[in-house]
């Protein structure tokens with residue numbers, strides 16, 4: 001069985017003062033069976049990584065450029081993220097697909113760059129409400145999973161996060177059957193492309209309005225190996241019970 005992963009995406013929230021929340025989380029963390037990852041905004045990466053050194057929490061970024069360096073004003077390269085002490089990067093989040101017109105090809109190139117820099121790529125995929133209502137969910141998931149995941153994907157360098165766009169920050173959550181259907185499908189799709197061993201090892205996270213009140217039910221669904229948490233990861237008081245629910249399910 002894979003180690004479960006509780007990942008927190010702070011999105012564009014938090015200044016240096018927010019690192020106090022990270023400190024509290026590090027002190028409160030007593031779940032050796034669960035990996036914990038916090039992805040703060042880029043200006044906090046180095047400080048956050050320094051703060052958790054020697055503790056059971058990893059730090060990740062929220063995006064990287066596909067090139068390792070060059071004339072790309074405002075962008076951040078994967079080797080720079082690794083140099084900060086971070087170990088992972090979220091890629092292809094629906095907010096980036098929407099705000100920055102990111103395509104599957106671009107996400108795949110970014111994930112390749114992340115792997116080359118020794119980072120774990122957390123590749124986000126998910127359908128819109130219109131796509132779900134039109135019965136297109138599994139087709140969308142198939143296309144995004146295939147298109148965004150590079151050939152360099154392995155069990156120890158890739159995580160897939162299923163985030164229905166309509167569930168992000170809305171308080172709406174798919175039914176457990178809907179979550180299970182997509183997670184089973186992702187596992188089977190990865191198995192066909194990469195083989196069973198790799199597919200079993202790639203962690204599949206659910207993301208979208210995960211809260212302390214619904215975490216345990218979601219984590220009980222087959223093939224859910226953890227969560228990518230937005231809003232509830234901003235406060236230690238909300239994130240810790242989610243970690244505990246995951247730990248209880250390990």
Ligand SMILES: O=C[C@H](O)COP(=O)(O)O
Nearest residue numbers: 009168169208209230231
């Ligand atoms: O990356 C995290 C997801 O977008 C979920 O965000 P949320 O937990 O605030 O719904």
